[in-house]
Amino acid sequence: xxxxxxxxxxxxxxxxxxxxxxxxxxxxxxxxxxxxxxxxxxxxxxxxxxxxxxxxxxxxxxxxxxxxxxxxxxxxxxxxxxxxxxxxxxxxxxxxxxxxxxxxxxxxxxxxxxxxxxxxxxxxxxxxxxxxxxxxxxxxxxxxxxxxxxxxxxxxxxxxxxxxxxxxxxxxxxxxxxxxxxxxxxxxxxxxxxxxxxxxxxxxxxxxxxxxxxxxxxxxxxxxxxxxxxxxxxxxxxxxxxxxxxxxxxxxxx
Numbered sequence: 001x002x003x004x005x006x007x008x009x010x011x012x013x014x015x016x017x018x019x020x021x022x023x024x025x026x027x028x029x030x031x032x033x034x035x036x037x038x039x040x041x042x043x044x045x046x047x048x049x050x051x052x053x054x055x056x057x058x059x060x061x062x063x064x065x066x067x068x069x070x071x072x073x074x075x076x077x078x079x080x081x082x083x084x085x086x087x088x089x090x091x092x093x094x095x096x097x098x099x100x101x102x103x104x105x106x107x108x109x110x111x112x113x114x115x116x117x118x119x120x121x122x123x124x125x126x127x128x129x130x131x132x133x134x135x136x137x138x139x140x141x142x143x144x145x146x147x148x149x150x151x152x153x154x155x156x157x158x159x160x161x162x163x164x165x166x167x168x169x170x171x172x173x174x175x176x177x178x179x180x181x182x183x184x185x186x187x188x189x190x191x192x193x194x195x196x197x198x199x200x201x202x203x204x205x206x207x208x209x210x211x212x213x214x215x216x217x218x219x220x221x222x223x224x225x226x227x228x229x230x231x232x233x234x235x236x237x238x239x240x241x242x243x244x245x246x247x248x249x250x251x252x253x254x
Contacts, residue, residue: 021135022046022065026056026082027097028074036069039124040131053077057085060092067093067131072105080109087113087226091181093134097122111222113181116209137182159192159253162240176234180227183208187223188251191241195253198244224249 023045025033030051037047048065050056054077060068072079079096086092096109096117109117115134118127156165163172169185171178180188190207191199199207201220208223224241231238242250 020044020046021067022048023131024048024050024056024060024065024068026050026053026068026074026079027071028052029071032071032097036124036127040128043128045131053079053082057082060086061089064090064092067095067134069095069097069127069131071097072109073099080105080112083109083112083114087181091179091184093182095127095130095134107219111219113183113223113226115182134182137186157189157192159195159251160240161235162192162251164189164192173231173234173238178230178234180230184223184227184230187220188227191249191251195251198248198250200248204249220249 021044023040025036025040025047026049027033027036028051033049033051037049040047048059050059051074053070053074056068056070057077070079070082074082077085083094083096086094093115094113096105096114097120098105098109098117099120116130118130154166156163156167158164161174163175164185165171166189169182171180171185171188186208187204190204204220204223208220224243228238228241231240240252242252244250
């Protein structure tokens with residue numbers, strides 16, 4: 001029997017270097033842009049820099065990076081307004097940079113769909129760790145999973161008309177795509193994995209955020225509202241996320 005041979009294309013893919021991930025930096029402080037950009041490039045990332053929100057928003061929508069890091073206080077368009085406009089069209093992962101006196105803005109940013117925040121001054125090591133954690137969670141690799149050679153990829157979750165594919169970060173309802181942020185995806189996944197089981201707000205926080213990110217009940221409520229709104233955009237009769245007042249939320253299978 002002839003020995004099995006690896007097809008040339010598969011062999012080439014196996015030997016190809018991993019795709020370089022791109023991080024967009026949005027801050028009006030050029031010193032921060034330079035310092036962070038050099039640090040991220042040393043870690044193997046490509047970087048793009050923008051000094052105001054309006055310019056950044058246009059670029060993030062036209063040519064999305066893998067993740068954006070955005071200051072809250074900026075001229076022309078601040079970080080919160082940038083995030084609001086971005087979330088209308090994109091689920092791009094985003095980390096906010098905040099100052100110690102911006103706690104209300106941190107909470108509002110998370111409620112609006114930011115994936116994390118880091119308080120200035122911060123260590124470059126911490127920033128890189130947060131970036132890698134979000135990129136792992138989002139699984140935004142553009143190579144289809146069947147081409148990666150990994151047999152341990154998570155199987156899609158199918159619950160009635162919902163299909164949730166963690167390996168591709170894709171969600172459909174009745175076959176129609178629903179674009180979710182990383183945080184929204186993780187909250188939905190936590191509920192869909194155990195349909196009918198009530199998940200408390202604390203349990204959903206644990207599923208969606210790293211241990212050192214602190215959010216309150218209103219943040220989870222905001223994410224649930226956005227999830228319902230996104231699903232109702234493809235199915236006005238959507239009602240698969242139940243609220244159990246005082247207890248939490250559950251996914252109604254089917």
